[in-house]
Amino acid sequence: MLAIAVTLAITAVLQAQSPVSAPAPDLSDPEVAHVAVTANNIDIDMAKLVPTHTRNAAVRQFATTMITDHTAVNAQAAALTTRLGVTPKDNAVSQSLQSDAAQARSSLEPLHGRAFDRGYIDREVAYHQAVLDAIDKLLIPTTENAELRKLLVAVRPAVAAHLEHAKHVRRQLGAPARTGK
Amino acid sequence: MLLTGLTAPPKTHIVEIRGMEFHPAVLTVAVGDSIVWINRDIVPHTATAGGATNWDTGQLVQGQMGRYVARRASVARYVCTFHPTMHGKVIIH
Numbered sequence A: 001m002l003a004i005a006v007t008l009a010i011t012a013v014l015q016a017q018s019p020v021s022a023p024a025p026d027l028s029d030p031e032v033a034h035v036a037v038t039a040n041n042i043d044i045d046m047a048k049l050v051p052t053h054t055r056n057a058a059v060r061q062f063a064t065t066m067i068t069d070h071t072a073v074n075a076q077a078a079a080l081t082t083r084l085g086v087t088p089k090d091n092a093v094s095q096s097l098q099s100d101a102a103q104a105r106s107s108l109e110p111l112h113g114r115a116f117d118r119g120y121i122d123r124e125v126a127y128h129q130a131v132l133d134a135i136d137k138l139l140i141p142t143t144e145n146a147e148l149r150k151l152l153v154a155v156r157p158a159v160a161a162h163l164e165h166a167k168h169v170r171r172q173l174g175a176p177a178r179t180g181k
Numbered sequence B: 001m002l003l004t005g006l007t008a009p010p011k012t013h014i015v016e017i018r019g020m021e022f023h024p025a026v027l028t029v030a031v032g033d034s035i036v037w038i039n040r041d042i043v044p045h046t047a048t049a050g051g052a053t054n055w056d057t058g059q060l061v062q063g064q065m066g067r068y069v070a071r072r073a074s075v076a077r078y079v080c081t082f083h084p085t086m087h088g089k090v091i092i093h
Helices: A008-016 A029-047 A057-084 A092-108 A113-142 A146-173
Strands: B012-018 B021-023 B026-029 B034-039 B065-069 B074-079 B087-092
Touching (some): A029 A057, A029 A113, A092 A113
Parallel strands (some): B026 B087
Antiparallel strands (some): B012 B021
């Protein structure tokens, strides 16, 4: 369930309940699984835009890693849910993620080269930060099944590494001479 | 004494890859020893060194192992080519 990329949608959910009183949204385990798989698929789909939008090697390598890692996590999540007999269930958080991703995709699709690099990587930084927050504040606390929770815990370091990787690429993009497509 | 002149047999050292880190991150070995990396993470990794040592385990999926035999004394820094935040070092003497 890796890059549980709970984007701005989840960030909004989390922020809306920040002051002490409001509890986290009460997701069932099938809903948590659905959010996880959705978040991974969103990041995979976004990364698939990269080869046709930039020649920047660092951005392309980052995107390749996103596809590889999120695919591996989804395979693990699928194996686990099958073994547990859990059918991922669509829910409001997943729908918000998909809606947010569709918007982000429409903003990125017309861009190429350096403009695309900047837009894509900025979004990846925000997305993975939101995912980390979601894992810590929403998904792990909500999950009841120990094995599903263990998977979320195992995925967290990869999300943190993706965030640092994205920030590293963003710093590289700041160099004046770098060119894209 | 009968043991005079004998050298220690080569050892095998294990480096576990887990939580997006190499454990141990710094390893000291002798020439002739083997180093085996085992990927315990869900996502694939590599252990790849450039320079004089120049080894690459290639992609290691979860549960897969890669081996390198230390051929000559050196200090080798290595990375996971997929995840630039992951670094390790092998001191060969």
